[in-house]
Amino acid sequence: MSAGVVIVGAGQAGFQLAASLREAGYADPITLVGDESDLPYQRPPLSKAYLADKITASGLELRPAAYFDDHHIHHRPGLRAVAIDRPGRRLLCADGEAVAYDHLVLATGTRNRALPVPGAGLAGVFQLRSRADADRLKAALPEAQSVVIVGAGFIGLEFAGICAARGLAVTVIEAADRPMARAVSAETAAYFTRAHAGAGVRFLFGTGIVAVEGEGRATAVRLGDGSAIATDLVLVGIGVVPNQELAEAAGLTVGDGIHVDAVLATDDPAISAIGDCARAPSRFADGAPVRIESVQNALDQGRCLAARLTGRPAVYDAVPWFWSDQGPHKLQIAGLAAPADTSVVRPVPAGLCVFRFRDGRLSAVETVDRPGDHMAARRILAQGLALTPAAAADPGHDLKALATGR
Incomplete structure (x- = not known):
């Protein structure tokens, strides 16, 4: 009897692979192993709608429990994988169980980077990665008056927007000279600095x-210059690290992620990796391997791998795109910009539209509150259409017409 596909990680990528396999007609067993006790759920709303009480816990679930039974997907919540027996094609788990596989997929995601300072373990210091993290934050917020956020990345700024809307005093501490320094242009960073x-x-x-x-609970943070900021809630958002230990211990190539080829296969033909933990080559990074942390990447890699495992192999070639809801503003990014890429700002009546160029070629487009421009940018990048910096700067140059060929 076939052991089928075993997926380690029941997040967005792992779930999408399982669902896409069934949609493609895969009939052998599918086992979805997750170390959380919940049904697979969405993470992006945790720092946005969920904290703002605009979505319930059940509303986060990717599918209800009946879906897994109806589609014969064996969801194994609360099961932690500890090793891979590659010769025996078995996944070894913390409870002593060995789960056989024909093909193993690592969708292990990432974990939050720990704050390496004294007092980081005090009550009142939070991180935000899981629904349990979000629930702890929701319980603490009603009693908070002053909030310190360490790190001005997407999570930190989304949380800043939530807290500011509640009338709390919010201080964001960032080691770089601007917010989202590794993710967006200086122009987009300046826009959100002003907005927040x-x-x-x-x-x-x-x-x-x-x-x-x-004393037992955080009451202040001490800065490098010796000054202190009083607070009764601290959120740490200083980045993530990929969960690559299973792969590394099994002798697979890793390095800021599990290395995969253009069809998402590792060194072992019986093992693939997808989602936030996977480092794959991308034409949007000039062919270099990149690790992309986004829902889009998780979904598209899940679909791409499902196609290969059901006899329709194709190179992973999806346009990377991202979004972040910060206060009343929506940031959307299409493509992958490098720090040295130049910026061209298009004059627009509201919001922001920044085009990034590398050696005269469009690499990414950052928009604020301009969903139509974002969708056009995704189509332009997907098709590799030519757009000059002069055309990008011209508000009369119709992006939608270029994207649709009209």
């Missing part, structure tokens, strides 16, 4: 913290 500051958020750039202080 206008809502009452205070930024401290070029600053780090050396300690969280308090």
Whole structure:
């Protein structure tokens, strides 16, 4: 009897693979192993709609429990994988169980980077990765008056927007000279700095913290210059690291992610990797391997791998895109920009539209509150259409017409 496909990781990528396999007619067993006790759920709303009480816990679920039974997907919640027996094609678990596989897929995601300072373990210091993390934050917010956020990335700024809307005093501490420094242009960073500051958020750039202080519970953060900021809630959002230990211990190639080829296969033909943990070559990075943390990437890699496992192999070639809801504004990014890429700002009546260019070629488009421009940018990048910096700067140059060939 076939052992089928075993998927380690019941997040967006792992679930999408299981669903796409069934949609493609895969008839052998599918086992979805997750170390959380919940049904597979969406993570992006945790720092947005869920914290703002605009969506319930059940509303986060990717599918109800009946879906897994109806589609014969064996969901194994609360099961932690600890090793891979490659010669025996078995996944070894913490409870002693060995799960046989014909093909193993690592969709292990990432984990939050820990704050390496004294006091990081005090009560009142939070991270936000799981629904349990979000529930703890939701329980603490009603009692909070002053919030310190360490890290001005997407999660930190989304949470800043939530807190500012509640009338809380919010301070964001960031080691770089601007928010989202690794993700967006200086122009987009400046737009969001102004937007958040206008809502009452205070930024401290070029600053780090050396300690969280308090007796049992955080009451202040100590900065590198010796000053302190009083607070009763600290959120740490200083990036993530890929969960690559299973792959590394099994002798697979890793390095800031599990290395895969253009069809998402690892060194072992019986093992693939997808989602936030996978580092794959991308034409949008000039063929270099990249690890992309986005729902889009998780979904598209799940679909791509399902096609290969059901006899329709194709190179993974989806346009990367991202979004972030911060206060009343929606940031959307299509493509992959490098720090040295130049920026061209298109004059628009509202929001923001920034085109990024590398050696005269469009590499990415950043928009704020302009969904039509974002969709056009995705089509332009997918088709590799030519757009000059001069045309990008011209508001009379119709992006939609270029994207649709009309």
